[in-house]
Amino acid sequence: MTAFVVARVAIHDREAYGRYSAGFMPVLRQYGGRLLVSNEQPEVMEGDWDGRKLVVLAFDDASAARTWAASPEYRKIAEDRIAGSDAIVVLSEGIG
Known part of the structure; x- marks a missing residue:
């Protein structure tokens, strides 16, 4: 079942976060992940949003997502990313 990694990211050091971003896609692809959303200004349709970046990744299953997240690469x-931002990152399986 497809699994999704969702992150809310507050960037406070653009240089450090830029280094992370530069290496991100090759590592994501290496582990079979797909970038679905990367948006620093998502449209708020309801409620309050604190202006953080929204990131959504997809993996074939939760095990693949965990393998990617724990990989040495x-x-x-x-x-x-840790040096350049504060993030909340969650993993959830999709429906059906």
Whole structure:
């Protein structure tokens, strides 16, 4: 079942986050992930939004998402994400 990684990201160091972004897609593709959404200004349709970046990734299943997140390649580039931003990241399986 398709699994989704959803992140809400507050970027506070553009240089560090830029290094992370530069290495992100090759690592995501290496582990079979797909980038569905990457938007720093999503349209608010209801409620309050704090202006953070919205990211949505898709993987074939939750196991693949966990493998990607724990991989040495991702952990290496994630050092710059952690240095350059604060994020809330969740994993959820899709429906059906």
